[in-house]
Amino acid sequence: MRIFFLDKFIIKVGLPVGFFSFSRGIFGEVVVVVEVVLVEVVVVLVVVVVVVVVVVVVEVVVVVVVVVVVVVVVVVVVVVVEVVEVVEVEVVEVIVVVVAVTVAAAAEAAAVVVVVVVGGVVVVVVVVVVVVVVVVVVVVVVVVAVVVVVVEVVVVVVVVVVVVVVVVVVVAVVAVVVAVVVVEVVVVVVVVVVVVVVVVVVVVVVVVVVVVEEVVIEVVEVVLAVVVVVLVAVS
Known part of the structure; x- marks a missing residue:
C-alpha cells in the first residue's frame, strides 16, 4: 500500500520494513519518503495463532496486553496523509505525520516479553514501554522542526517497524x-528497541540528501543496507 504518490522517484530501495524514495516537490524542495506496507493484520493474526497454540497445545496461560493505540494511530496517519497529499505540505502537517507514525512504530518496537511463574503456572506478559515512545516522539519532532525550518527541506517520514516485531x-x-x-x-525475553536506530537512519538519510542531493545516492543505499543488516542481527 503506497501512501504517498510523488511525480518523480530518484531512487527506490526495497527493505523488509518498506522502502525509501527521494523526489523533488512542487517548489523544488527535496522530499524524503519512507514508504511502508501496513501489515498490522498479519501481526494480529500471528499473535492470535501463537496464543491459541500456546494455550491449547502447551496448556500455558498467556496474558497479552494489546495496544489499541497503534491501530488508532495508523488510521489517523492514513487520514492525515490523505490531507497532506491534497493540501500544501506545511511544517505542522509534516510534524503531525511524523509524530503519529513514530508513536505507532515505537509502540510496536518497544515491547518487553516477560515470563513469570504464578502459583506454578507460567504467565507470559507483553508490556509496552511508554517512556521510549515519549522520548522518540520528542527527538523526532525536534529533528523535523530543525530540518524543515533551518534547512528548508520538506521531510515526510512514515516508519512502521512491524516486520522486526x-x-x-x-x-x-x-x-x-x-x-x-x-x-x-x-x-525473560527483552525485545530490542529498534526505533532509535530508525530515527538515526532517518537523520543520516536527510543529511545525505541535503548535502549531496542526487550526486552520491550510493551512500544512501549503503546506509540502508547496513541498517537492514543491523535490524536482522538484533532481531
Missing part, C-alpha cells in the same frame, strides 16, 4: 515454549 515475537514465543516445555525454566 513479528520476527522477534515469533522467536521469543518459540524460545519460551522450548524453555518451558523442554528445559522447564523461567525465561
